[in-house]
Amino acid sequence: MEKNLAKTYSPKDFEDRIYQSWEENKAFHAEVDENKKPFTIVMPPPNITGQLHMGHALDQTLQDVLTRWKRMQGYSALWLPGTDHASIATEVKVVEKIRAEEGKSKEDLGREEFLKRAWAWKEEFGGRINKQIRKLGSSCDWDRERFTMDEGCNKAVVEHFIRLYNKGLIYKGNRIINWCPVCGTSLSDAEVEHEDKPGKYWYFRYPAADGGEGIVVATSRPETMFGDVAIAVHPSDERYKDMVGTNVILPLVGREIPIIADQYPDPEKGTGAVKITPSHDPNDFEVGQRHNLEQLCCINPDATMTDMAGKYAGMDRYECRKAWVKDLEEAGYLVQIEEKVIPSGECYRCHNVIEPMISDQWFVAMEELAKPAIEVAKNGELTHVPDRFEKIYLHWLEEIRDWCTSRQLWWGHRIPAYYCDKCGEMVVAAEMPEVCPKCGDTHFHQDEDVLDTWFSSALWPFSTLGWPEKTKDL
Amino acid sequence: MVFSGLEEMGESPFKYVYVHGLVRDAEGRKMSKSLGNGIDPLEIIDQYGADALRFMLLSGITAGNDMRFKMDKLESARNFANKLWNASRFTIMNLQDEEGNFRAMADGSEGAEKLALKDEDKWILSTINDAVAEITANLDKFELSLAAQKIYDLIWNEFCDWYIELVKARLYGTDEEDKKVARYVLVKALKDMLKLLHPFMPFITEEIWSYLPQEGNTEAFLMKESWPVYTEALKFEEEEAKLKTAMDAIRSIRNIRAEADAAPSRKLTAVILASGKEAGFMKDTQHFLKNIANVQEITFIDSKDQVPDEVMSAVMNNVEIYVPLDDLLDYKAELERLKKEKTRLEGEVKRTAGKLNNAGFVAKAPEAVVNAEREKLAKYEDMLAKIIERIPVVEAKVK
Numbered sequence A: 001m002e003k004n005l006a007k008t009y010s011p012k013d014f015e016d017r018i019y020q021s022w023e024e025n026k027a028f029h030a031e032v033d034e035n036k037k038p039f040t041i042v043m044p045p046p047n048i049t050g051q052l053h054m055g056h057a058l059d060q061t062l063q064d065v066l067t068r069w070k071r072m073q074g075y076s077a078l079w080l081p082g083t084d085h086a087s088i089a090t091e092v093k094v095v096e097k098i099r100a101e102e103g104k105s106k107e108d109l110g111r112e113e114f115l116k117r118a119w120a121w122k123e124e125f126g127g128r129i130n131k132q133i134r135k136l137g138s139s140c141d142w143d144r145e146r147f148t149m150d151e152g153c154n155k156a157v158v159e160h161f162i163r164l165y166n167k168g169l170i171y172k173g174n175r176i177i178n179w180c181p182v183c184g185t186s187l188s189d190a191e192v193e194h195e196d197k198p199g200k201y202w203y204f205r206y207p208a209a210d211g212g213e214g215i216v217v218a219t220s221r222p223e224t225m226f227g228d229v230a231i232a233v234h235p236s237d238e239r240y241k242d243m244v245g246t247n248v249i250l251p252l253v254g255r256e257i258p259i260i261a262d263q264y265p266d267p268e269k270g271t272g273a274v275k276i277t278p279s280h281d282p283n284d285f286e287v288g289q290r291h292n293l294e295q296l297c298c299i300n301p302d303a304t305m306t307d308m309a310g311k312y313a314g315m316d317r318y319e320c321r322k323a324w325v326k327d328l329e330e331a332g333y334l335v336q337i338e339e340k341v342i343p344s345g346e347c348y349r350c351h352n353v354i355e356p357m358i359s360d361q362w363f364v365a366m367e368e369l370a371k372p373a374i375e376v377a378k379n380g381e382l383t384h385v386p387d388r389f390e391k392i393y394l395h396w397l398e399e400i401r402d403w404c405t406s407r408q409l410w411w412g413h414r415i416p417a418y419y420c421d422k423c424g425e426m427v428v429a430a431e432m433p434e435v436c437p438k439c440g441d442t443h444f445h446q447d448e449d450v451l452d453t454w455f456s457s458a459l460w461p462f463s464t465l466g467w468p469e470k471t472k473d474l
Numbered sequence B: 001m002v003f004s005g006l007e008e009m010g011e012s013p014f015k016y017v018y019v020h021g022l023v024r025d026a027e028g029r030k031m032s033k034s035l036g037n038g039i040d041p042l043e044i045i046d047q048y049g050a051d052a053l054r055f056m057l058l059s060g061i062t063a064g065n066d067m068r069f070k071m072d073k074l075e076s077a078r079n080f081a082n083k084l085w086n087a088s089r090f091t092i093m094n095l096q097d098e099e100g101n102f103r104a105m106a107d108g109s110e111g112a113e114k115l116a117l118k119d120e121d122k123w124i125l126s127t128i129n130d131a132v133a134e135i136t137a138n139l140d141k142f143e144l145s146l147a148a149q150k151i152y153d154l155i156w157n158e159f160c161d162w163y164i165e166l167v168k169a170r171l172y173g174t175d176e177e178d179k180k181v182a183r184y185v186l187v188k189a190l191k192d193m194l195k196l197l198h199p200f201m202p203f204i205t206e207e208i209w210s211y212l213p214q215e216g217n218t219e220a221f222l223m224k225e226s227w228p229v230y231t232e233a234l235k236f237e238e239e240e241a242k243l244k245t246a247m248d249a250i251r252s253i254r255n256i257r258a259e260a261d262a263a264p265s266r267k268l269t270a271v272i273l274a275s276g277k278e279a280g281f282m283k284d285t286q287h288f289l290k291n292i293a294n295v296q297e298i299t300f301i302d303s304k305d306q307v308p309d310e311v312m313s314a315v316m317n318n319v320e321i322y323v324p325l326d327d328l329l330d331y332k333a334e335l336e337r338l339k340k341e342k343t344r345l346e347g348e349v350k351r352t353a354g355k356l357n358n359a360g361f362v363a364k365a366p367e368a369v370v371n372a373e374r375e376k377l378a379k380y381e382d383m384l385a386k387i388i389e390r391i392p393v394v395e396a397k398v399k
C-alpha cells in the first residue's frame, strides 16, 4: 500500500472502493445491543420504478448524516432500506411494456400472468435505485433490505386490514371518490394534484316550474347538469328567500328539481345559487346526504356520458359539454360566460382531469384514527422540525376525510375480502374461508381490488421490524 | 404512518418528523422532466464526487425550506475537499521518514493536556474542543447546515490556514521532544476534525483516515470511531485569546504589505506598542510574526514618543504596530524608476519647449492651443524639478 494519499484529490478513485469495503465488512449492520441506545431511521422507501433524482439525494444525505453521527455517538444505529412496490406507477410501466412488446393488454394476459410479468419487471429494474443510493454513501443495513410486497409486509398489511375492519374502522360503501378515467382506478385525495387553470363559468337560467323567472346558476362543468337533483341557496340569502321550497325546471331536460336552503353555498360567489349534483361533486355529495337527495350518475367510469344524458349518451364528457352548451345557448338558457381561473384536480400519474364519482370502494374511517395522532403532536411525543409544520400536520388531520384505499389495479396487496359465490356473503379474513357462514356454500372469490400503496407504506416503520410478530427489533 | 403506528403499537412510530423542501434549479424553478432542468445526481457524483454533492446539498438547506442547486456551491464544496486532501497529505508527509514510516510521536493517551504543549497546540485543541460542543448542539437540533458550515470553517481557516503554518517551523526544528509533541497534536487535530466531518463527507474522511497512524486496531474504520466529546481539560481560554491576538497582528502586517505593494519576501521590521495582557501575548508570540509574516526584527516600545518617523501603522485592541516605510519600499527599484522618469520628462520638456520656440507655430496656431502647450511645459518642468530633488535622497537610502 502507498504510504501517503494520492497526489491529487480524485474521488472517483476511491469512493466505490470504500463503499464496497464498508459493505463487505458489514459496517452498516446493526443488531439489537442491550448496552446501546437504539436509533432507527426507516428509509421512506423509494419507488421501484424510480431513478435517483436530486430530491432523493438530499433525502438520503440527511438520513445518512444523522445515522452516521448517531452511530459514532455509540447508538445502535439502524437505517433500514427498502423499496415501495408503487402500485399504480409500476402497473402503468408494466402495462406499457407488454403493450409495446406483445401488443397485448393486461386483460389479454389475465391477472395471474400479468402479476408474473410484474414480478419479473421488479427483479430486473427494481434494484436499480438502490445501486444508485450506494453511490451517495448511504450507510443503510442492506442485510435488512425490505420490499413493501414481501412476505412480512404482506402479512402486516392483511393483519392491519382485518384489525381495522373488525373495529369498524374499515368499511365498504358507495361514496364519492376521485376517479381517473384514463388509469381506470380510484385515487385517494393525496393522489390528486391540484392546479389552477384558465377555464370558464357558464351561467344558465333554470326557469321556475310555475312559469316564473326562475334562478341563474353558474357551473364550470355543464355536462354534470344531467345529474342535478336540486338548487341550493344559503338560508340567509335575501334574494332567494321566497323561492326556497319551490321547483325549477332543468333546462331542455324538463325534469323538475327543488330549491333548497343549505349552509354550503357562498352568497358572495357567482349568483349565490348552486346546482347540486351528488354523484359528481364531493361537496354536493355531502349536501345530498343532509337533504336525502337522489344520486343520479350521468358520467361513466370511462368518462363517456350515461343514459341519463339522453341524446348525448355515449359521448365523451368534453364533446358532450360542447354540444350541450351550444344547444342550451340556442334555446336561450345561456345567460353569460365568465373566463376564470378554475381549480382543477389531476391524476398524479397521467395528469388527466379526475372525475369525482360515486363508487363502491373500501374506505378507512379517519376520524377515530386521527384523534391520537393529533394528540401526540399536541403533547410533544411527536416533534416537527421546523415546528411550523406541526400546524400543517394538525390541519391536515383535523380536516381529513375518510380515505379511499381500494384501487382497481392488479399490482399490489389484494384486499383480503372474500365473497360467497352463491349468496354473496362477504368474509374478511387472512385466508380464503372454507364454508360460507350464511349459506354453507364452499365456493368463494376474492375481492378484485388491491390496496393503495400508502396502506403498506403507512405500516412500513414497524412491518419492516417484524410486526405483527413480537420481535426484539421492535 | 403516525396513525397506523398509534393504532397498532400504541405509540407514535417516530419521535421526530424532519421536513425538508425541494431541490430547485439555480433560478428557483422546480426540477422537472418537462422543463428539462433536472440535474442527474449520478453525473454530479461522477464529476465532483459524492462527498462534494452531499456537502453542497447540506450546506444550502434549512429545515422546511426549498434549496437551490448552484454549481458554484458545488465547486466550493469540491475545493474544500481538495484543501483538506492537500493539508492531510502535507501532514502525513511531515510525519513520515524517508522510508514512509511514521516518526516517533508524543504519547497523549493520558490526556493531551498532560503534554508539553505550546500555545498554538493549546489553541487548536481548544478551538476544536469548542467546535465539538457547537457542532454536536447543532446536530441535536437538526441544524445540519450550521454544523456543516462550522466544520468547514474549522478545517479551512483554523487548521489549514493557521495551525499548519504556525506549527511548520517546529516540525523542521531541532528540539526532538517538541517535534514529537507537534506531530502528536497535528495528528490528533486532524483525526478529531475527520470525525466531525465524517457524517457529511464519509468517503474522503475514511480515505484519509486509512493513511493516518492508528493506535491498536489498524483495520478499524473511521465510521466506527467515537464521536468527539467536549472536555473541560482541553479548554484553554488564555491561549485562545493569545493566538487570536497573534493572528490579528499577522493579518495587520499582511494588510500593510498589501497597501504598500511590498512583496511577501521583503523582510520588515516592526515596532510594537502594546498594553494590558496583550503586551504579554505579543511578546510570547513574536516568533510567529518572524516565521509567518517575515518580520526580521521586532522592537517593543513603551510610549508613542518612541514611534519612528515615516511609518505605516495598524491599530488593534491594546496593540499598535508600526512598520517603517524604509523597510516597505524598495529603494533600488524606486531609484531605477526615478531615473527613467527623469529621462522621459527631460524629453517632454525639450519637445514642448522646441514647439514654443518655433515662431511660426506661436504666430499661426490658435491662442488656446498655444496656451495649452505653455501649461504642459510648466507642468513637465515642475515634475522634473521634484524628481531631481528626490533622486539624491533615494540614492542615499540605497547606499
Ligand SMILES: [Zn+2]
Residues within 6 Å of the ligand: A180, A181, A182, A183, A184, A347, A348, A349, A350, A351, A352
Ligand atoms: Zn390517471
Ligand SMILES: [Zn+2]
Residues within 6 Å of the ligand: A420, A421, A422, A423, A424, A425, A436, A437, A438, A439, A440, A441
Ligand atoms: Zn353464501
